[in-house]
Amino acid sequence: MYTKDLRNKIKAVEAPRKVKKxxxxxxxxxxxxxxxxxxxLSANAQCAMCRAALTSEGNTTKAAAVNxxxxxxxxxxYILVAGIGYAVYRMKKNKSS
Structure with missing residues (x-):
């Protein structure tokens, strides 16, 4: 009896709030x-020392390739995390259906 009341109180306190989408x-x-x-996109450069070393040689194609x-x-x-996130979203969506 006591544990049942305690469980109900815990459920009332920990009731998940519905998020409005x-x-x-x-x-x-x-x-x-x-x-x-x-x-x-115009800010795709690496550290200042590497950039200076690559551009000082006059070979801009090598500098662009490194960038x-x-x-x-x-x-x-980022692509991997997005793929995993999408897979989790799909699993949760299928589970709730």
Whole structure:
């Protein structure tokens, strides 16, 4: 009897709140992220010493290749996390259906 009352009290305190889903705020967040990513493309450089060493030789194609390689190395973890996040979202969506 006591444990049943205690369980009910705990459930009442720990009742999950329903989150109101707002499509406009999600769309706005996505748009904001996209805009920031598009305008930050001109800033793809690495540390100042490496950049100075690569551009001082006069071989700008090598400097551009190193910059592109750094951008690709940086993008892979984000793509992996996004893929895992999407898989978790799909699993939760299928589970709730």
């Amino acid at each position: 707002n499509g406009k705020s999600c769309l706005f967040s996505l748009l904001l992220i996209l805009v920031f990513n598009l305008f930050s 592109d390689g750094i951008v690709y190395l940086m993008a892979i973890p």
